[in-house]
Amino acid sequence: MPEVIFPLDSTKPFTEQKLTGHNRWHPEIPPVATLKRGESYRIDCREWFDGAIKNDDSADDIRDAPLNRVHALSGPFRIEGAEPGDLLIVDILDVGPIPQEEGPLAGQGWGYTGIFAQKNGGSFLVDQFPDAYKAVWDFRGGECTSRHIPGVTFTGMVHPGLMGTAPSSELLKTWNKREGDLIATEPNRVPPLALPPEPDSAILGSLSGADFDRVAGEAARTAPPRENGGNQDIKNFTKGSRVFYPVYVSGASLSMGDLHFSQGDGEITFCGGIEMGGFIDIHVDVIKGGMDTYGVSENAIFMPGRNGPVYSEWLAFSGTSVTLDGEQRYLDSHLSYQRAILHAIDYLAKFGWSKEQAYLLLGAAPIEGRFSGVVDIPNSCATVYLPTEIFDVDIRPSASGPTQVDPGMGAPRAMNPG
Numbered sequence: 001m002p003e004v005i006f007p008l009d010s011t012k013p014f015t016e017q018k019l020t021g022h023n024r025w026h027p028e029i030p031p032v033a034t035l036k037r038g039e040s041y042r043i044d045c046r047e048w049f050d051g052a053i054k055n056d057d058s059a060d061d062i063r064d065a066p067l068n069r070v071h072a073l074s075g076p077f078r079i080e081g082a083e084p085g086d087l088l089i090v091d092i093l094d095v096g097p098i099p100q101e102e103g104p105l106a107g108q109g110w111g112y113t114g115i116f117a118q119k120n121g122g123s124f125l126v127d128q129f130p131d132a133y134k135a136v137w138d139f140r141g142g143e144c145t146s147r148h149i150p151g152v153t154f155t156g157m158v159h160p161g162l163m164g165t166a167p168s169s170e171l172l173k174t175w176n177k178r179e180g181d182l183i184a185t186e187p188n189r190v191p192p193l194a195l196p197p198e199p200d201s202a203i204l205g206s207l208s209g210a211d212f213d214r215v216a217g218e219a220a221r222t223a224p225p226r227e228n229g230g231n232q233d234i235k236n237f238t239k240g241s242r243v244f245y246p247v248y249v250s251g252a253s254l255s256m257g258d259l260h261f262s263q264g265d266g267e268i269t270f271c272g273g274i275e276m277g278g279f280i281d282i283h284v285d286v287i288k289g290g291m292d293t294y295g296v297s298e299n300a301i302f303m304p305g306r307n308g309p310v311y312s313e314w315l316a317f318s319g320t321s322v323t324l325d326g327e328q329r330y331l332d333s334h335l336s337y338q339r340a341i342l343h344a345i346d347y348l349a350k351f352g353w354s355k356e357q358a359y360l361l362l363g364a365a366p367i368e369g370r371f372s373g374v375v376d377i378p379n380s381c382a383t384v385y386l387p388t389e390i391f392d393v394d395i396r397p398s399a400s401g402p403t404q405v406d407p408g409m410g411a412p413r414a415m416n417p418g
Contacts, residue, residue, distance in 0.1 A: 001042060002093070002281050005033050006074045008044035010098060010105050010277070013051070014072045015203060021046075021073050021257075023203045024219030025175075025228070027166050027249045030206050031078035035254070040093060040283040045160070045257045046072040047106040047277040055110050055136050056412075057148075062114035062271065063132035063414035067121060068201035071162055071222045071231065075255030076205070079284055082252040087290025088165060088245040090254065092305065093281040095158045095239055097139055097261065107277030111137050111144070111261045113364040114271035115356065117414065122191040124268040125338060125359065132414035135360040137261065137274050142309075144261060144274065149357045150408040154390040155309035156261040157366050159238040160280055161273060162222065164229030164300075165245045166253030171227060175220050195221040227298035231258065233267040235366060240305025246291050246298060256280060264362050265369035265384075268341060272363030309366055311387035315395060317343040318372065320379040328378055333371050336382035340369075344384050351395060352405040360411055365390055 008017055019032045035041055047053075048071045053061050082088055098107040106112055116123050117132040135148040145153050167175065179194040186193055199216035207215055225232040229245050237243070245252070259280070260273030267273050291297055319339025321332035329335050341362060348358035366387065373381035388395055393403040 002040040003042065004044065005035065005041040005077070006043045008046055008277070010101060010103060010108060014046050020205050021075060021203065022205050022255065023069060023071055023073060023222060024216070025167055025222060025230070026172060026204070026215050026219035027169055027253065028207070028211070028215055029076055029166070029204050029253070031076050031251060031253060032205060034078045034080055035284050036080045037285050040281060042279055042281050043074050043256065044279050045074050045259050045277055047275050048072060048258045051105050053106060053112050053114070053275070055104060057409065059114070059132045059134040059412040059414040062134045063117050063120065065114070065116070065120060065271070066201065068198055071258050073162065073222065073255040073257040076166055076253035077255070078251035079254060079286060082247050082286050083250055084168065084248055085289055085291050086247040087287040087294065087296060088247050088252045088254065089285040089287060090163065090243050090245065091283040092237070092239055092241045093283055095160065095259065095278065095280040097276050097278045099279065105277060106275055107259070109139055111139070111274040111276035113137065113269060113274055113360050115359060116270040119190060121270055123270040124266060125341065126191065128342065129356065129359055133356045133360060133411045135364070135411050137364065139261060147408065148411045149353070149361050151353070151392045151405040152361060152365065152390050153392070154262065154365050154387070156274070157235055157238050157263070157308045158259065158261055158278070159235060159263070160256050161233045161258035161260050161263070161267070162231040163243070163254070163256040165247055166249050167220070167228055168248040171248055172218065172220060175226060176218070195223050197221070229300040233263065233273065235260070235263040235265060236304040236308060237302060238305045239307040241302055243300050243302035244287070244290070244296060245300045246296055254284070262364055262366055264365055264367035266337065267363060269359060269363035274364050311366070311389050313388045314385040315388050316383050316385045317347065318381055318383045319343060320381055322379065330378050331374060331380045333374055333380045333382055336380045337369055337371070337384070340382045340384045344386060348395070351393065351402045353407050354410055356411045356413070357407060
């Protein structure tokens with residue numbers, strides 16, 4: 001096993017560990033350790049809410065999820081020899097739940113998926129699903145099942161939802177300016193258009209005093225993906241993947257976290273992957289001057305691993321850029337994917353699952369989403385592919401009609417969703 005460079009004790013909160021990670025992006029957050037080029041390391045990761053979500057039959061914790069605290073990131077790590085303009089190579093050698101543990105912390109044999117309430121960030125389909133719901137998944141080997149969504153079993157495609165390098169001071173200013181300008185166009189929107197710097201609940205490694213206060217007021221939230229990688233939530237970014245990150249600061253300051261046992265393309269419920277804590281084994285190296293050599297001035301490129309589940313039979317649904325009210329939109333691929341997902345939800349509901357169960361399933365299972373047509377004006381076309389092998393019943397259309405499943409207790413809904 002590689003050296004554990006960032007250990008986490010499951011019995012202690014994230015801020016009471018031997019090493020303190022962070023939950024904001026800023027170039028001045030001090031590295032917790034140095035990784036040598038050509039070496040391999042194990043890094044423990046805490047699930048993104050640091051234990052706030054419980055293994056129970058209530059969704060009140062999803063409704064009240066403390067968004068100011070996310071993400072609980074391991075790092076940053078200084079990479080020996082990395083300088084601005086280089087490309088950082090990160091190989092994912094292995095990734096999984098917390099090893100050999102069962103307990104109350106996500107990753108200890110279980111994980112969760114949530115539909116976020118509108119007032120707490122919402123989801124991809126927030127207009128149709130404005131309230132908070134939750135599904136808990138139990139892990140057995142490489143597979144998972146849920147008491148909240150009976151009738152399905154699938155193999156996990158474990159991956160880090162978030163990994164990235166620190167921004168330079170100039171890049172951080174660019175982020176804050178452009179996102180602040182967007183917020184200013186509709187400052188009272190619920191959910192908001194973007195998340196500005198927020199000192200409340202900021203975790204900034206070993207910074208303290210006046211430096212902490214200043215950085216907390218400048219640091220960017222970790223919710224969106226940006227030029228440095230960040231919260232990209234790419235389900236194929238799994239064991240065996242190699243990623244090339246732009247380096248903006250001396251030492252790169254690499255960080256990671258937000259592990260998922262599985263996820264559908266898009267992480268459509270917002271808390272859409274099967275969230276968990278766990279570990280990730282990485283190998284690091286550097287391509288000197290690689291940003292200019294390969295034209296990678298922004299945004300990472302990666303080579304997906306070959307270790308995901310293998311499904312060969314699919315049922316696909318399509319959608320076009322027409323709203324539910326019949327309004328024509330011009331090549332709106334985001335809307336097209338929403339419509340494809342809604343068609344899949346409506347279809348699965350015919351078999352007895354609630355629409356909330358279907359939505360949670362599509363966020364967690366390894367569905368494939370594709371932009372299938374983006375040039376034929378005025379309608380873009382998006383498609384979503386469901387692996388039919390994950391279902392206990394045959395979900396293909398037939399003359400006999402849909403087989404009815406027992407939906408069990410259903411997905412818990414938050415009380416007093418407001």
